[in-house]
Amino acid sequence: MRKKILFALCIATVALTPIANAADVLACTLAGSSYHGWKSHRLNNGLIALQIVPQIGGRIVQFTLGKKEFLWVNPQLAGRLAPPSGLAPDRSWLNYGGDKLWPAPQGWDNASQWPGPPGAVLDGQPYAYKPLPKAVKPHYV
Numbered sequence: 001m002r003k004k005i006l007f008a009l010c011i012a013t014v015a016l017t018p019i020a021n022a023a024d025v026l027a028c029t030l031a032g033s034s035y036h037g038w039k040s041h042r043l044n045n046g047l048i049a050l051q052i053v054p055q056i057g058g059r060i061v062q063f064t065l066g067k068k069e070f071l072w073v074n075p076q077l078a079g080r081l082a083p084p085s086g087l088a089p090d091r092s093w094l095n096y097g098g099d100k101l102w103p104a105p106q107g108w109d110n111a112s113q114w115p116g117p118p119g120a121v122l123d124g125q126p127y128a129y130k131p132l133p134k135a136v137k138p139h140y141v
Contacts, residue, residue, distance in 0.1 A: 030131060035061055037079020041129060053098075055081050058127030061098035073097040086120025094124055 033042035035051040040061065043050045051062040063070045074097045088094050100123060107113035 036073055038081075052129075053096075054127040054129040056094075056096050057082075057086075057100055057123045057125065059096065059098040059100035061096065063099070071098050081126075082120075082124040086124025 028043060028045040030041060030043050033040045033051065035042075035053065038053045038055065038061065041052045041054070043052065047065070049062075049064040050060050051064075053059060053061050061071065061073055074095055077094060077096050082094055083089075085091075086094070105113050106115070108115050
């Protein structure tokens with residue numbers, strides 16, 4: 001599911017950006033990579049790239065357009081993995097930066113709101129990464 005969403009982001013960016021040869025950008029690649037000391041997966045279409053790190057809550061740690069990086073990465077936690085608890089030694093939340101799954105609506109006003117930040121299981125535990133078979137066709141909206 002995540003790969004389909006990420007691929008859709010690649011396609012959406014192509015649709016919004018004037019380029020000389022759209023076919024060159026439509027060819028998205030997914031490859032093992034390294035980002036700030038983490039093992040990552042890089043999804044790239046020649047115009048935008050995403051660095052995904054499953055080991056730290058399955059987050060996208062960087063969104064790059066051309067050479068410009070848009071997401072903040074915590075330099076104190078760069079390359080580090082969460083302990084088994086998913087929390088810092090003082091039981092506080094580990095903010096690696098990047099972007100991640102965030103339940104909503106967040107708030108503390110009533111029982112229908114979710115009090116954040118995310119729990120250690122959702123936000124700090126490793127996620128599994130499994131590429132879809134090449135036979136799976138993308139769906140366009």
